[in-house]
Amino acid sequence: xxxxxxxxxxxxxxAASLLCVLDAPAQTQRFRSQAVAVRVDVLVxxxxxxxxxxxxxxxxxxxxxxxxxxxxxxxxxxPLNVMLTVDTSKSVEGARLTSxxxxxxxxxxxxxxxDRAALLSFSTRVRLLSSLTSSRPQITAALRELSASGSTSLxxxxxxxxxxxxxxxxxTLVLVFSDGNDTSSWLSTSKVMDAARRTDAVVYGIGIRQQxxxxxxxxxxxxxxxxxxxxKVTEETGGRVLFASTDADLRRTFERTLDEFRNRYVLSYxxxxxxxxxxxxxxxxxxxxxxxxxxRRGYFVDxxxxx
Amino acid sequence: MRFPLLIAVSIVGTxxxxxSWRVLTCLLAMACLVENGAAPGPKAxxxxxxxxxxxxxxxRYQQGDDDVLKLxxxxxxxxxxxxxxxxxxxLERVPPSRGVGLLHAALMAHTDAAIVGRIGPTLIxxxxxxxMAQRYAELLAxxxxxxxxxxxxxxxxxxxxxxxxxxAQAMTLVNRALKTSGERAEYIFAAGITNELAWxxxxxxxxPTPFSGSLDDAEKAYGRLLATNPGLIDPRVRLGRVRILRxxxxxxxxxxxxxxxxxEPVLAYLARLFEGDALxxxxxxxxxxxxxxxxxxxxxxxxxxxxxxxxxxxQDGARADAAARVRDTAADRGAADDGDxxxxxxxxxxxxxxxxxxxxxxxxxx
Numbered sequence: 022x023x024x025x026x027x028x029x030x031x032x033x034x035x036a037a038s039l040l041c042v043l044d045a046p047a048q049t050q051r052f053r054s055q056a057v058a059v060r061v062d063v064l065v066x067x068x069x070x071x072x073x074x075x076x077x078x079x080x081x082x083x084x085x086x087x088x089x090x091x092x093x094x095x096x097x098x099x100p101l102n103v104m105l106t107v108d109t110s111k112s113v114e115g116a117r118l119t120s121x122x123x124x125x126x127x128x129x130x131x132x133x134x135x136d137r138a139a140l141l142s143f144s145t146r147v148r149l150l151s152s153l154t155s156s157r158p159q160i161t162a163a164l165r166e167l168s169a170s171g172s173t174s175l176x177x178x179x180x181x182x183x184x185x186x187x188x189x190x191x192x193t194l195v196l197v198f199s200d201g202n203d204t205s206s207w208l209s210t211s212k213v214m215d216a217a218r219r220t221d222a223v224v225y226g227i228g229i230r231q232q233x234x235x236x237x238x239x240x241x242x243x244x245x246x247x248x249x250x251x252x253k254v255t256e257e258t259g260g261r262v263l264f265a266s267t268d269a270d271l272r273r274t275f276e277r278t279l280d281e282f283r284n285r286y287v288l289s290y291x292x293x294x295x296x297x298x299x300x301x302x303x304x305x306x307x308x309x310x311x312x313x314x315x316x317r318r319g320y321f322v323d324x325x326x327x328x
Numbered sequence: 329m330r331f332p333l334l335i336a337v338s339i340v341g342t343x344x345x346x347x348s349w350r351v352l353t354c355l356l357a358m359a360c361l362v363e364n365g366a367a368p369g370p371k372a373x374x375x376x377x378x379x380x381x382x383x384x385x386x387x388r389y390q391q392g393d394d395d396v397l398k399l400x401x402x403x404x405x406x407x408x409x410x411x412x413x414x415x416x417x418x419l420e421r422v423p424p425s426r427g428v429g430l431l432h433a434a435l436m437a438h439t440d441a442a443i444v445g446r447i448g449p450t451l452i453x454x455x456x457x458x459x460m461a462q463r464y465a466e467l468l469a470x471x472x473x474x475x476x477x478x479x480x481x482x483x484x485x486x487x488x489x490x491x492x493x494x495x496a497q498a499m500t501l502v503n504r505a506l507k508t509s510g511e512r513a514e515y516i517f518a519a520g521i522t523n524e525l526a527w528x529x530x531x532x533x534x535x536p537t538p539f540s541g542s543l544d545d546a547e548k549a550y551g552r553l554l555a556t557n558p559g560l561i562d563p564r565v566r567l568g569r570v571r572i573l574r575x576x577x578x579x580x581x582x583x584x585x586x587x588x589x590x591x592e593p594v595l596a597y598l599a600r601l602f603e604g605d606a607l608x609x610x611x612x613x614x615x616x617x618x619x620x621x622x623x624x625x626x627x628x629x630x631x632x633x634x635x636x637x638x639x640x641x642x643q644d645g646a647r648a649d650a651a652a653r654v655r656d657t658a659a660d661r662g663a664a665d666d667g668d669x670x671x672x673x674x675x676x677x678x679x680x681x682x683x684x685x686x687x688x689x690x691x692x693x694x
Binding site: 141144145146147148149152170171172177180181183184185186187188202203204205207208209210212215216219249323 | 493532533534535601631632635636638639642643644645647648650651654655657658659661663665666667668670671674
């Protein structure tokens with residue numbers, strides 16, 4: 022079964038089409054686009070506020086330039102898989118780590134019954150402190166293991182979180198907290214971006230706004246600094262970067278991220294008139310209503326494995 | 329202006345390598361004059377702590393008292409300069425061997441104050457101590473280019489700069505080392521590493537840096553070392569990496585393939601990791617996987633080769649395999665944070681700065 026699932030589109034949706042895929046003969050070596058639906062996670066905002074109450078009829082979606090017939094999936098029926106990926110490098114030591122722990126506990130407390138969470142930490146090394154679980158005590162216990170030291174392997178961590186996304190019907194949110202730039206990863210930005218194009222997980226980045234400081238009598242501007250990678254990978258996957266104004270604001274920012282993720286739209290369609298494999302550019306717009314649409318830029322359909 | 333004077337100082341060294349302290353201190357006074365525009369006069373002296381206390385600090389440091397760093401670290405540039413003056417006056421009254429010992433101790437005390445006991449994270453705050461240590465190192469080298477403490481001291485500060493990704497300052501220090509302590513293999517190696525890391529920091533990692541490094545210069549530096557001693561492994565590993573960064577994957581594979589798995593595991597690991605990278609870039613993914621697997625066998629707890637392998641599986645659509653591999657390496661609770669050779673590689677001389685510091689500190693206190 023896993024062999025088959027490897028070559029369905031990675032922005033794949035399960036929904037009604039899932040059974041069709043699983044029932045197909047394993048030896049079939051062609052892309053069965055007719056059997057596999059694609060799922061696109063969409064955020065709509067206007068003046069920084071979430072736009073709710075839209076239906077599939079409000080959206081226009083083009084796959085590789087070809088208009089598609091979209092349906093809307095009720096997000097309430099889809100469990101969440103939250104890959105909590107937190108920077109525990111030396112710079113997080115102290116009050117920031119305390120605030121981070123508080124924010125993470127708040128996030129876990131906001132999960133619902135079928136939702137699951139995993140905990141990855143990264144400094145010099147990426148550590149999986151808890152695999153995806155619906156057990157709140159397990160995640161809470163894993164949070165207690167967090168301590169700050171070492172450098173920042175952000176790219177390695179984002180790839181790890183994406184790679185750990187499981188083949189299940191849930192929506193995957195990779196929530197990455199980092200207060201600095203990558204200093205020690207092996208994997209390159211281009212490889213992480215490649216991985217991001219091959220998954221339907223949505224990446225959200227959380228940074229801390231650097232307050233303006235007085236240098237002499239001149240006040241510097243407030244800086245919303247986030248690493249280049251997080252900016253790119255969130256754009257690629259249709260996520261966003263949110264900033265906490267202070268360490269103490271982290272809890273509210275984590276909660277805001279979860280709330281925003283719950284209030285997105287999930288559109289589904291069965292691709293028609295598009296190439297079977299390779300990169301598919303997605304273009305999602307609102308037909309007539311006002312709002313800014315944020316969605317992944319496209320998806321990649323793998324070739325069948327050579328082995 | 330100070331450099332020609334230091335050359336002059338080196339001329340007054342006696343043929344047997346001992347020091348003519350009176351001439352030396354006189355010339356240093358001239359150096360101060362040129363650099364500061366005036367000799368430390370009564371007014372300047374009044375603003376500074378008593379010079380004798382500075383000499384006592386250095387003597388206590390030499391005797392192994394680390395608490396004195398609490399007194400040395402807060403001194404500002406003017407106070408340090410005043411202390412230097414007092415120390416040089418002291419040298420006039422002591423035998424040459426004792427003088428060298430004091431200078432060695434002063435060099436390391438300021439280095440400790442700058443690196444270990446630094447009071448803030450910015451260069452501005454710790455620069456006075458670094459600058460003073462450098463003056464002592466150059467003074468020692470100008471009288472005896474083979475001075476063992478001065479020669480090794482450069483590696484510490486270059487390493488400290490590598491660790492902080494301050495490649496512009498590291499390159500300045502490398503150039504000073506080459507000029508004052510001679511064209512030693514370590515400095516040529518440091519020049520290559522600084523160029524390589526600076527280039528990677530700017531072009532690979534995407535960070536703005538005032539010194540963007542030159543892969544051409546890095547390749548020349550490593551090539552020069554290998555031309556002298558083809559058996560060296562470290563520069564060969566780095567030469568392979570630089571060739572990858574230059575897009576010469578074929579050349580990199582050829583260079584790295586000459587390094588067998590039987591050399592030190594850390595170096596063999598890096599050779600296989602880089603070979604895998606070059607092969608992957610060439611499109612030979614299956615061969616790349618074999619190299620990554622060899623690397624994993626060499627240093628099982630390292631994460632870089634495991635993630636490299638997981639990425640090839642992920643890209644190939646073998647998601648479950650990739651996930652299992654990531655899970656295995658990320659869930660390994662026993663693995664040390666700094667157990668990956670790639671981490672040390674990316675640190676450059678920063679990887680040896682601490683051990684060098686410890687060794688030199690012990691040496692000057694003997």
